[in-house]
Amino acid sequence: MLHLNLFIFGCGHHRAAWRHQASAAERLGDIGYYEELARVAERGKLDAIFFADGASVSHIEDGPRWYLEPLTMLAAISRATERIGLISTVSSTFYTPFHAARLVASLDHISGGRMGWNVVTSMFDAEARNHGYEAMPPHAWRYGRAEEFIDVVLRLWDSWADDALLLDRAQGIYGAADRIRPIHHHGDHFLVDGPLTVPRPPQGHPVLFQAGASAEGRDLAARRAEAIYAVAYDLPAAQSYYRDIKRRVREAGRTDPVPIMPGLVAYVGSTEAEARAKQRELDELLPQEASLRQLGMYVEQDCMGWEMDAPVPPLPPLSAFQGPKGRYATILRIIEAEQPTVRQLLGRLAAGGGHCTMVGTPEQIADQMEYWVHHEGADGFNLMPPTLPGGIEDFVDHVVPVLQQRGLFRKEYETDTLRGHLGLHRPPGR
């Protein structure tokens, strides 16, 4: 049984998707659009929808780099859906644990036990400067804060016993004061007395996702996360991350499943040629000059004269490259594996960046997903459709049925909670 989330982002994860005639560029402030997407995902019996989050906006010329605040969106979406999980990113660097615990707990009540939170430590100085910092605090400090943050949030959720409310009209006793306890937290980062102002969430704890890439991030995920988002360009990269995380989870003494879900950008067609044509149609919408300028920054050379439909000119090896290595390594790998034209390379970078891309018929895509799941590459996927709603409609209507026929994916929801969909137990109250 694999797990599938839909990562909802703007008009789709391909940067030029908004320029497509069929895009919903006009509707990004309209909650009805997101409700419709969530309903498509629910029709496909997906485990959850997921929103990323950030506190800065830039390069608005290029595309819809903004979004409504995800917690408020999910509250609305919860009323337009019935079973699907709802995951919001929450930054432990910018939120405080009391607000986070309360907002997410309330959403778990509102949605009847369908909430998850993806804890991130945030990245950009521009975000920090909206929250009282001159620049982004150091990585280690952020991870220290994240760990204490998670700790406090979990304790706040447990500050009400599951049976704290008595509702005894006859005796006039509404609740049991001794089943609602302060937490008296006084740590390096936070001072929080508790208790929380809302009863224990239906799931006990809304599900904790994490997506750490660094050693600190992986360790935090291994100790704390109940499900993990990954970035894996291909199966070897996925396997290396997967095995590393599973080892860290075991070393942390945990026996719960901790599903790992790499991002997946899928172009689905009734033939392979049709799928490739969809990809090409989007790639052709990329603005040539801006894309070449950006590529020039990634590879640290002038690309403005490069021929769009010719193969990418040879690039120096990773060892000789002085700039940020992560993205450069991805570029070298795409060139080695796919011998792309310049346009194709730009298209790959413009849709999911370092995430895995699959292009083909529903069977071909299902084959690859199955192979990853059976070879320690993934326990499921975080779907990042290049276009929305088209890309998720294609996936739900054509790939999901193939996965279902093969017994790899549920035909019906078997539970009503995100925790249930993911096969996670409900943590007992304290």
Added chain:
Amino acid sequence: MLHLNLFIFGCGHHRAAWRHQASAAERLGDIGYYEELARVAERGKLDAIFFADGASVSHIEDGPRWYLEPLTMLAAISRATERIGLISTVSSTFYTPFHAARLVASLDHISGGRMGWNVVTSMFDAEARNHGYEAMPPHAWRYGRAEEFIDVVLRLWDSWADDALLLDRAQGIYGAADRIRPIHHHGDHFLVDGPLTVPRPPQGHPVLFQAGASAEGRDLAARRAEAIYAVAYDLPAAQSYYRDIKRRVREAGRTDPVPIMPGLVAYVGSTEAEARAKQRELDELLPQEASLRQLGMYVEQDCMGWEMDAPVPPLPPLSAFQGPKGRYATILRIIEAEQPTVRQLLGRLAAGGGHCTMVGTPEQIADQMEYWVHHEGADGFNLMPPTLPGGIEDFVDHVVPVLQQRGLFRKEYETDTLRGHLGLHRPPGR
């Protein structure tokens, strides 16, 4: 034209309301309950529903002193309603302006321009201890922070021009970077660079409510609030507050209407006797011992031997009282005006405390409301029904039609925004 908000709180504003057989005590974690209440209010063409907020919980034995987080509730409720305004309390002491601006702006988009925020500076040490403080910071500091907070929030809302999005597919230009500007705020309390991450709200600025009682609170309201909640036990108290605020508004150089809305606890019956019976039925649900113990704390003497259905024994005058004067003055006033029994006094204190109570037929209540509105007591009312949903159904089905017949209240919504309902103009972009 008067304005009416519904202040939604638990099973109603009477402390014993949850014990009534018809109460929704079991449904306080069920968002459907609040959606139903909002729909009743919308059926009555009310201007808005309103949620208070706080960050601590206590005395859970006595009743439902908890609630879901209001911003997430309102996101859900916005999808179950179409025209009614949606007001959430937001504490400027515990939120940061970037989070507040973003959450409320998103809600204004989600609701299509129906959001308002009631800015409060918060009160209790127990709340402060959930947000990193050892105790509540001083009153003046909190009001200084509130003023800077409002300033930053408004500037963040204005950081996007109304026409910042171009959506030019053909040219590949999504937005106009020069119409989205940082705010570079660096003040005593906050460092916020901006811009906000969401486009300018449909209303320009979601409507700012305030409810200050102190001189600082009144001044802030006069300078900044677009509508004001008040506490007024009777018409003279309402007039004194009303005239004082209107004077301060004029002195602040403002010409906008700034409607003032005192709280109103109404018991509605088809006869006056029926209304009084409803009140008495609730008062009889008050737990005798706990209520007398609490009264003992308010008046600083032992009340445990007081006879419930006898008149309240004589109390020392205000000048001789050593404890907190506000509530004691209210108690003396209730005794003077109504010569209540002990049970009746407890009932008055248990439903809205110092807020105005009206008991009678729809016509009697409409008469009093009309009198207040025509004599500088109020521009509208913040309805605090003793029971929910019963108390608001009574009001909407019986009092609202009388107000409508007299031309005092709208028969249909004439606009789609809270700003429109309140007769406030839309602030132009900067």
